[in-house]
Amino acid sequence: MNRTITAGLAALLALGPGCGLAGTALAGGSTLDEDDHHAYYFGSVKDTNGAAVENAKVKVQTKTIALMTQSDITGAYKLPILAFQTNPDDVTFSCSKDGYRQLDVIRRSAPGGDAKDPIEIDCTLQRE
Amino acid sequence: MRSVRAQRQTRVRALLAAFVVLGAALPFVGGTAGAQAPTIAGEVASAEEGPMEGVLVSVQKAGAPISITVVTDANGRFRVPGAKLSPGSYSLRIRAVGYDLDGPQTVTIPSPEADDLQLGLRKTEDLAAQLTNTEWLMSMPGTAEQKRPLIECMSCHTLERIVRSKFDAEEFAAVLRRMTNYANNTTMARVQPRIAEREVPEERVRKVAAYLASVNLSAAPTWSYPLKTLPRPKGRATRVVITEYDLPRPAIAPHDVRADRDGMIWYSNFVEPFLGRLDPRTGEHAEYAVPVLKPGFPTGSLAMEPDEDGNWWLALMFQGGLAKFDVRTKRFAMFPVPPEMNGDTTQQSMVMPRRSHVDGKVWTNEVSKQAILRLDLASGRYESFEPFAGLGGGRTHSPYGLAADAANDLYFMDFGDESIGRVDAKTGAVTLYPTPTQASRPRRTMLDAHGHLWFAEFAANKLAMFDIKQETFKEWDVPTPHTYPYDVFLDKNSELWSGSMSNDRILRFDPQSGAAVEYLLPRQTNIRRVFVDDTTTPVTFWAGNNHGAAIVKLEPLE
Numbered sequence: 046m047n048r049t050i051t052a053g054l055a056a057l058l059a060l061g062p063g064c065g066l067a068g069t070a071l072a073g074g075s076t077l078d079e080d081d082h083h084a085y086y087f088g089s090v091k092d093t094n095g096a097a098v099e100n101a102k103v104k105v106q107t108k109t110i111a112l113m114t115q116s117d118i119t120g121a122y123k124l125p126i127l128a129f130q131t132n133p134d135d136v137t138f139s140c141s142k143d144g145y146r147q148l149d150v151i152r153r154s155a156p157g158g159d160a161k162d163p164i165e166i167d168c169t170l171q172r173e
Numbered sequence: 174m175r176s177v178r179a180q181r182q183t184r185v186r187a188l189l190a191a192f193v194v195l196g197a198a199l200p201f202v203g204g205t206a207g208a209q210a211p212t213i214a215g216e217v218a219s220a221e222e223g224p225m226e227g228v229l230v231s232v233q234k235a236g237a238p239i240s241i242t243v244v245t246d247a248n249g250r251f252r253v254p255g256a257k258l259s260p261g262s263y264s265l266r267i268r269a270v271g272y273d274l275d276g277p278q279t280v281t282i283p284s285p286e287a288d289d290l291q292l293g294l295r296k297t298e299d300l301a302a303q304l305t306n307t308e309w310l311m312s313m314p315g316t317a318e319q320k321r322p323l324i325e326c327m328s329c330h331t332l333e334r335i336v337r338s339k340f341d342a343e344e345f346a347a348v349l350r351r352m353t354n355y356a357n358n359t360t361m362a363r364v365q366p367r368i369a370e371r372e373v374p375e376e377r378v379r380k381v382a383a384y385l386a387s388v389n390l391s392a393a394p395t396w397s398y399p400l401k402t403l404p405r406p407k408g409r410a411t412r413v414v415i416t417e418y419d420l421p422r423p424a425i426a427p428h429d430v431r432a433d434r435d436g437m438i439w440y441s442n443f444v445e446p447f448l449g450r451l452d453p454r455t456g457e458h459a460e461y462a463v464p465v466l467k468p469g470f471p472t473g474s475l476a477m478e479p480d481e482d483g484n485w486w487l488a489l490m491f492q493g494g495l496a497k498f499d500v501r502t503k504r505f506a507m508f509p510v511p512p513e514m515n516g517d518t519t520q521q522s523m524v525m526p527r528r529s530h531v532d533g534k535v536w537t538n539e540v541s542k543q544a545i546l547r548l549d550l551a552s553g554r555y556e557s558f559e560p561f562a563g564l565g566g567g568r569t570h571s572p573y574g575l576a577a578d579a580a581n582d583l584y585f586m587d588f589g590d591e592s593i594g595r596v597d598a599k600t601g602a603v604t605l606y607p608t609p610t611q612a613s614r615p616r617r618t619m620l621d622a623h624g625h626l627w628f629a630e631f632a633a634n635k636l637a638m639f640d641i642k643q644e645t646f647k648e649w650d651v652p653t654p655h656t657y658p659y660d661v662f663l664d665k666n667s668e669l670w671s672g673s674m675s676n677d678r679i680l681r682f683d684p685q686s687g688a689a690v691e692y693l694l695p696r697q698t699n700i701r702r703v704f705v706d707d708t709t710t711p712v713t714f715w716a717g718n719n720h721g722a723a724i725v726k727l728e729p730l731e
């Protein structure tokens with residue numbers, strides 16, 4: 046049922062404007078139905094001293110698609126566009142920056158959480 | 174300063190003389206060689222403000238489809254360049270929110286008074302009729318989430334239409350259901366129903382309807398909230414000349430507008446099966462009929478892009494496919510989406526042929542499937558890419574603005590959501606790069622020679638750049654809230670130009686310094702694709718008035 050509604054909304058937006066109905070549905074933060082909750086990947090990139098590494102490239106690769114972003118000044122990143130249907134086991138994670146090599150990747154999920162919970166992945170870079 | 178101007182005038186006259194000698198038809202550039210070019214000049218003032226800065230003064234020769242607009246300076250003075258005028262009778266219009274022109278309404282040139290007109294303004298009795306969509310959104314009470322759906326409405330009509338209505342919530346729900354079944358290439362001059370009906374969640378309809386019924390005239394004869402207005406142009410924003418070329422039918426909806434190498438202006442018509450061409454030197458207008466692929470389906474095209482040879486490609490929307498116009502033979506080659514991929518909802522809004530000479534492929538999109546298509550020119554076959562297939566449901570995606578790099582790799586805007594996407598031309602591998610701002614809805618784009626992808630973030634009210642080599646973003650807020658920029662163009666001076674459907678303003682923005690100029694246009698102007706002609710100095714900006722059947726040329730004086 047939920048899926049049908051979502052598909053309908055998706056089609057509505059994709060097909061373009063029909064006075065406004067699409068806009069609200071897509072613009073995020075809406076709580077129209079359950080499917081509007083999205084799992085996302087977040088975490089931080091640090092060096093071996095535990096200091097934040099900014100502007101590191103963060104890549105999440107699934108079977109079909111690569112998602113790329115960068116860490117901010119606090120080393121934090123967020124990739125908000127993965128849907129919760131994505132199986133975390135199918136996701137490969139990497140971080141990189143010129144002058145560094147990837148040392149370690151740590152994944153954390155909320156205890157007892159389900160597929161809709163965000164997944165934290167932290168990455169450690171070592172200076173070359 | 175004075176000598177520079179004098180020099181320029183001399184040059185303009187020399188040019189004019191050359192045209193006259195050549196016998197060129199110049200019905201609105203006029204003036205005879207050697208004679209003093211007649212001008213229309215004067216001062217604008219009101220009882221409330223005295224001399225007024227930032228008032229747009231438009232002149233239109235009787236029977237001519239061209240209007241020239243200038244803006245008053247800090248002393249309330251204006252001057253229409255003589256080179257744009259020829260002897261005859263001109264009607265006068267002004268734009269200054271809150272005011273109407275008291276008089277005079279016409280002027281004849283040459284005449285003694287034409288050089289020193291005194292235009293008097295009086296307070297308007299119908300301020301609501303002067304508000305832009307942005308000003309309505311500023312004025313309406315309600316949350317950002319309540320207002321957000323209205324930005325879709327502007328594609329077909331103004332928000333004034335909504336706020337002047339008297340529908341209660343229940344009546345509005347019926348109106349909304351009806352609206353969702355019009356094609357997006359619909360204007361007030363040409364309404365096109367969709368062939369495939371759309372279902373809309375009832376709860377959503379009711380929510381939007383309830384809000385709209387709370388901001389319109391269903392409960393009282395006037396609005397319960399004060400009407401807010403944007404400031405008039407000042408300083409640099411007054412140093413501009415705007416030329417509007419009216420097209421011969423009100424239904425003509427110029428969507429994408431570009432100049433070719435000879436300075437001819439070409440445009441896609443969003444609602445009718447024609448490609449249009451305007452000669453801005455003579456005003457001559459020509460239309461080329463696009464063959465209809467699917468009779469009974471909505472007509473019109475959205476994206477218009479040149480290939481390497483300067484031929485124009487059109488994305489044919491609900492006609493299902495692409496058209497290539499050969500500029501030499503003036504003939505169309507048609508590339509319909511094949512029957513097995515072509516249904517009642519098939520829609521191609523975008524086309525990217527710029528690097529087709531590299532690998533013989535042209536990119537387009539399939540809006541109804543949230544897919545990218547690629548046309549193989551040799552075989553006429555389309556292949557499909559589903560860039561969001563790995564993401565599952567729950568979010569809305571829509572590949573929109575397209576650009577291609579030197580290897581014909583595709584960059585696309587996910588207008589439904591918040592990412593820039595890339596499809597590798599050789600492997601088909603898809604990479605998504607979320608914009609720093611969430612729910613930004615990137616819309617149209619251009620790729621410059623440095624690998625910088627410039628684009629408008631429609632829902633985020635920002636302009637943005639993605640560096641395709643560094644894979645990094647930069648974003649800049651546009652100065653006016655509720656602008657909803659549609660497109661952006663980087664000119665030869667590294668300045669950005671942008672327009673929108675919301676506030677009749679052209680934004681000129683320097684991303685290095687952050688300096689912004691907003692040029693107000695004389696009329697309600699629904700702007701889509703924007704184009705800058707770099708062959709002039711200063712540059713010349715072009716856009717279509719999608720709802721107003723006009724081509725707009727904006728010449729900054731600095």
